[in-house]
Amino acid sequence: MSAAPRIVVTGMGWITPLGNDIDTVWNRMMASDSGMAPITRFDARTFPTTFAAEVREPSIAPFVQDLSVHATAGLNSMFALGAAAQAWKMAGFAKTRPADARRVGLYLGAGEGVLDTINFFETNMASWDAATQRCDGRRWIEAAAGRLSATKEIEQEPNMPLAHIARELGIKGPAFNCLTACAASTQAIGEAYSIIQRGDADVMVAGGTHTMIHPLGVTGFNRLTALSTFKGDPTKASRPFAIDRDGFVMGEGSGMIVLETLEHALARGARPIAEVAGYGSSADAFRITDIQPEGRGAAAAMLQALAQAGIDPHQLREDGRAPIDYISAHGTGTKENDSIETVAVKRVFGELAPKIPMSSIKGMMGHLIAAAGAVEFMTCVLAIQRGMLPPTINHARPDPELDLDYVPNRARSAPVDICLSNSFGFGGQNDTVVVRRFKD
Amino acid sequence: MRRWRVAAGVGTATLSVVIVVVAVRISETPAWAIRAAVDCASGRDGEAESRSHRAGRLLESNIVSEIHRIRPTDGPWQLSIPLGEAQAWLDCRLPEWLAHGDADLELDLPNGLRLGSAGSDSGSGDGLVIGAPQGGVFATLVVGFSRTPAGWEAIPRSALVGSQAVPVRVLGWMGWMPEVVSLPSLIELGDGRVVEVDSISVQATSLVLDLRTRAAPG
Numbered sequence: 001m002s003a004a005p006r007i008v009v010t011g012m013g014w015i016t017p018l019g020n021d022i023d024t025v026w027n028r029m030m031a032s033d034s035g036m037a038p039i040t041r042f043d044a045r046t047f048p049t050t051f052a053a054e055v056r057e058p059s060i061a062p063f064v065q066d067l068s069v070h071a072t073a074g075l076n077s078m079f080a081l082g083a084a085a086q087a088w089k090m091a092g093f094a095k096t097r098p099a100d101a102r103r104v105g106l107y108l109g110a111g112e113g114v115l116d117t118i119n120f121f122e123t124n125m126a127s128w129d130a131a132t133q134r135c136d137g138r139r140w141i142e143a144a145a146g147r148l149s150a151t152k153e154i155e156q157e158p159n160m161p162l163a164h165i166a167r168e169l170g171i172k173g174p175a176f177n178c179l180t181a182c183a184a185s186t187q188a189i190g191e192a193y194s195i196i197q198r199g200d201a202d203v204m205v206a207g208g209t210h211t212m213i214h215p216l217g218v219t220g221f222n223r224l225t226a227l228s229t230f231k232g233d234p235t236k237a238s239r240p241f242a243i244d245r246d247g248f249v250m251g252e253g254s255g256m257i258v259l260e261t262l263e264h265a266l267a268r269g270a271r272p273i274a275e276v277a278g279y280g281s282s283a284d285a286f287r288i289t290d291i292q293p294e295g296r297g298a299a300a301a302m303l304q305a306l307a308q309a310g311i312d313p314h315q316l317r318e319d320g321r322a323p324i325d326y327i328s329a330h331g332t333g334t335k336e337n338d339s340i341e342t343v344a345v346k347r348v349f350g351e352l353a354p355k356i357p358m359s360s361i362k363g364m365m366g367h368l369i370a371a372a373g374a375v376e377f378m379t380c381v382l383a384i385q386r387g388m389l390p391p392t393i394n395h396a397r398p399d400p401e402l403d404l405d406y407v408p409n410r411a412r413s414a415p416v417d418i419c420l421s422n423s424f425g426f427g428g429q430n431d432t433v434v435v436r437r438f439k440d
Numbered sequence: 441m442r443r444w445r446v447a448a449g450v451g452t453a454t455l456s457v458v459i460v461v462v463a464v465r466i467s468e469t470p471a472w473a474i475r476a477a478v479d480c481a482s483g484r485d486g487e488a489e490s491r492s493h494r495a496g497r498l499l500e501s502n503i504v505s506e507i508h509r510i511r512p513t514d515g516p517w518q519l520s521i522p523l524g525e526a527q528a529w530l531d532c533r534l535p536e537w538l539a540h541g542d543a544d545l546e547l548d549l550p551n552g553l554r555l556g557s558a559g560s561d562s563g564s565g566d567g568l569v570i571g572a573p574q575g576g577v578f579a580t581l582v583v584g585f586s587r588t589p590a591g592w593e594a595i596p597r598s599a600l601v602g603s604q605a606v607p608v609r610v611l612g613w614m615g616w617m618p619e620v621v622s623l624p625s626l627i628e629l630g631d632g633r634v635v636e637v638d639s640i641s642v643q644a645t646s647l648v649l650d651l652r653t654r655a656a657p658g
Contacts, residue, residue, distance in 0.1 A: 225483055287540035289484050294504055299630060314632060314656060339501050346508045350631030350656055354510055401505040 007193050008272035008438055010265050011093070011258035012378045013086020015079045017053035017251050018365055021086065025365075026382050029390045030411045034235035034364050036249050041213050049227045051234035052213045053251035053366025055079065064168055072151040073164055074113040079254035079371070080161035080209035081168055087205065088169055091258035092270050097170060098203055105174035105201040106162050107192035109184025111210030111370035113156035119147045161209045161254075173201045179370060181425025182330070184208050185255065186373030190279030190305075190433050192259050202264045207256035207374035218250060224289065224426075226334055238367075240331040240360035240392050241338045241406045243399035248332040251366025255374030257381075272438040274381040277418070278311070280304025284428025291336055291424060295344025301430035302348045302420065309434040311418070313349045322355040324434070325414065326383055328376040328421040329406075331360020331392065332367055337424065342402045357414065359407035363393040373423035377433055380419035384437045389414050466602035469578040473554040473571050480532035496529035507627060507635055513655040516638065521647045527555045550574060567597050568642045577601045585623075585640040592623040592637060632656025 012022065017035030019025040028035075035053040044050045060078045063085035064070055070081060088094055098104045126147070127140035154160065159177045166175060174195055180187050185208025192206035212218070221227045228247040230237035238249040265272050282304065284297035291298070306313050311323050330341055338360075346353045361379055368375055383389055388411050395408035417437045424430050483489025489497075499521065506519055530553055549572075556569030567582035581596045596619065627635040632655075639650040 223484075225489075287536055290536075290540075293500055296630070336501075339505060343504055343508045346510065347630040350629070350633050351510055351513075401502065403509065 004197050005199075006262040007196050007259055007276045008262050008265050009257050009274045009276065009381060009435070010260055010270045010272055011087035011089070011091030012256070012273070012381060013083040013088075013090065014253065014255040014375055014378060015055055015058070015082040016253040016255075016365055016368070016375060017055055020055070020082060022090075022378075022382070026386070029361060029364055029379070030388060032364065032391050032393045032410060034238075034393065035251065035366060036234040036237055038234060039213060039218070042215055044215075044218065047215075047218055048222045048229045049218055049250075051230075051237060051249065052218070053249055054213055055211075055253050058082075069167060070164055072155055074152070074155040074160065075211045075252070076110060076113045076209050076254075077155065077161045077164040079211070079252070080108070080110060080207075080256065081164055083207060083209065083254035083256035084165045084169065084205055087207075087256040087258045091260075092268070093169070093203075093258070096268070100202075101170050101172040103173055103202040104171045105176075105192070105195060105204045106166060106171050107174070107176045107178075107188045107195065107204055107206045108159075108162045108165075109180065109186070109188035109208035109370045109373065110158050110161040110177050111179060111184070111208075111212065112158050113152075113160060114211065114214050115156055115216065116149050116152040117215060119149060119152075123147045165205065165256075169205070171205065174204075180429045180431070181427055182332075182367065182369055182372055183423040183425035183429040183431040184210075184370035184373065185375075186377065186421060186423035186431040186433055187281060187429075189257065189259070189276070189374060189377055190281060190431060193276045193279055193433075196259060196261055203258065203260040205256060205258055207254065208368070208371035209254035209256075210368060210370035211252035212369055213250050213252050221248075221250065226332075228333065236394050238333045238363045239394040239396075240329070240333040240363050241342070241399060241402050242333075242395050243397045245333045245335065245338060245399075247334050248362060248367040251362070251368045252371075253365075253368050253375065254371050255368075255376075255378050257374065257378065274384055274435050275438045276433060277436045278305040278307070278309030278434040280306075280308065280430075280432045282430045284430065286428050288427055291340045292428065293340060295340045295347055297428055297430045298341060298344035298422065298424055299347040301432040302344065302422065305420065305432040305434045306348070309418075309436070311434065314352060316352070321415075322352050323349065324356060324418040324420050325416040326380065326389055326419045327356055327358035328380050328383075328419060329358045329360045329392075330372075330422045330424045331358075331362055331406075333360070333362060338399075338402060341422065341424070342404055345404060354404055357389050357405045357407050357412065359390055359392040361390050363395075364390075373421065373431065373433075376423070377421045377435065380421050380435050383416045383419060384435070387413060387416055389416065466577050468602050469573075470571070470580065470602070472556050472569075473578060473580075478528075478531045480535070482532075482536075490532070492528040493532040495525045496531065496533040499525040499529050500533055508629055509653075511653045514652055516650060516652050519649045519651055520643075521649070523555045523645055523647065526647065530555065556580070568594075568647065574601075585642075587625070587639075590622070591625040592640060594621040594623060595619070 018028045060081045063082045123143045126143035127135040129136040189206045192204035228237045239245040280301040282297045282300040284292040286292040392406045479490040481490040554571045567584045571580035580600045582598045584597045625637045634654045636652045
């Protein structure tokens with residue numbers, strides 16, 4: 001049996017609340033900057049949460065060849081197109097397309113698009129029968145026929161970002177989308193890695209895209225008491241691992257990477273920028289709205305990814321360093337997640353856990369929901385490339401129960417060769433990817 | 441003859457009064473176990489989290505965090521579990537564990553289980569006082585903890601029914617409480633470390649565990 005092929009990253013791109021290109025976003029993270037501000041997408045002044053991390057001036061114009069092809073694209077698809085085009089270009093495919101488009105695939109963790117909310121509400125109102133105090137089905141159908149938009153109905157399907165990317169980049173190979181809540185795009189990267197490893201594709205574009213900054217999305221997470229309801233400066237609202245953390249801040253955007261076999265990359269003269277070393281996935285099988293309180297599921301995903309990468313979590317490396325150099329935490333800023341993730345990391349690394357820096361970029365960027373994992377994976381790659389760890393901002397008041405190294409408040413210089421990126425989702429979904437510095 | 445009849449009548453009346461008093465006291469719930477219905481609102485779906493649910497959840501989080509804390513190897517440490525918070529956990533979090541936790545977690549506990557402290561129990565010594573409605577009366581057990589070579593055992597030392605003014609011994613009668621419950625003395629943390637339970641003691645308002653975290657082998 002031949003050894004599994006090595007899978008490398010050759011391109012990355014993102015559209016985020018901190019900016020729409022690699023360097024701008026990275027530089028803002030290194031400056032502990034925040035993308036949070038009052039919500040502008042709708043009037044949220046009466047909502048318990050009035051702020052979010054929005055992508056500023058979203059546009060696909062700089063990224064696509066023909067705007068008319070994507071005229072109906074929703075925000076999700078616009079973000080995805082922008083991120084994928086950047087990754088495609090970095091990988092060198094914008095100049096020289098892959099030789100066989102059927103050997104190039106897509107695996108996205110894309111969330112549902114924005115619903116045709118206003119027209120839907122107006123349709124409901126038009127069908128209201130005052131006599132019976134109910135919506136009348138016949139009137140609803142009549143009103144819906146005149147109001148609801150067919151293209152918006154199509155564009156809200158989770159697979160539409162994938163369709164737009166495939167159309168734009170000419171990708172014709174395996175095409176998948178998973179929507180495993182906040183773990184979706186980490187899972188997408190892991191599954192894309194597995195697809196290439198088993199030989200079903202040479203190249204995969206993988207990542208995620210999502211926006212839930214709309215009335216139903218904000219209301220839903222408010223009802224789950226998952227969102228911060230901080231009353232002060234929005235830039236201070238997301239406080240991962242701090243004792244006064246009170247929930248996450250909704251973000252939006254997309255992160256996309258290009259993965260391919262090392263052999264394929266070298267054959268076409270591409271420069272690998274990192275290597276995916278392992279992937280793990282697990283389910284908590286616990287209460288749907290709660291994380292397994294001892295972090296067993298999260299630990300299982302981490303252990304699986306580390307085992308695949310050939311890393312013993314209890315063994316120092318030859319140079320005396322911890323088994324890995326950095327953990328990109330899921331770190332939402334909810335009471336439960338941050339506490340349980342800390343326990344889970346201890347369950348995996350034991351006494352070496354305090355030696356491993358772990359930070360959450362959600363304090364700066366907000367929670368990109370399905371897209372969060374991809375953006376955080378890319379942060380790991382950049383940490384390896386640039387030898388810097390992004391900070392956990394707003395860490396003014398540490399929680400005595402949470403006693404690991406959360407890289408508080410300021411970015412830190414450090415030698416980084418191996419990173420682990422965690423993503424956990426509602427329903428008990430846990431996914432972890434290990435990425436390491438590429439070495440010949 | 442008449443005097444005998446009077447004596448018999450007085451005796452019967454007295455006995456009847458005693459029987460009634462005993463029956464009333466047996467059917468009474470002890471004062472320490474009486475309380476209002478527990479609100480276990482979990483705080484999801486927009487509702488406010490109830491005080492009991494929050495207390496139980498925070499206790500659980502605190503215990504999990506303390507158990508997994510990275511500590512100097514073999515150094516002793518102590519975990520104090522307030523009985524009021526343990527009661528909140530029993531009321532609100534245990535049902536969630538039973539409904540959603542691992543399939544091998546099966547407990548056949550009675551409804552309305554109550555934890556008492558030494559202060560709420562006359563003559564309980566250093567035992568943990570637990571009680572529950574049982575067959576129309578309120579049954580109370582005083583449970584002690586003993587170290588054995590294999591681990592720890594929880595052993596009912598005495599059992600009472602009713603308001604405890606009438607110490608009717610019912611050990612072995614309460615089907616939900618076995619005569620001995622075996623408890624592990626080692627807790628495996630999953631990373632190779634183990635936490636050893638050195639002692640278990642019941643204080644006025646808390647259960648106190650003396651513990652020691654052992655390093656992973658090798």
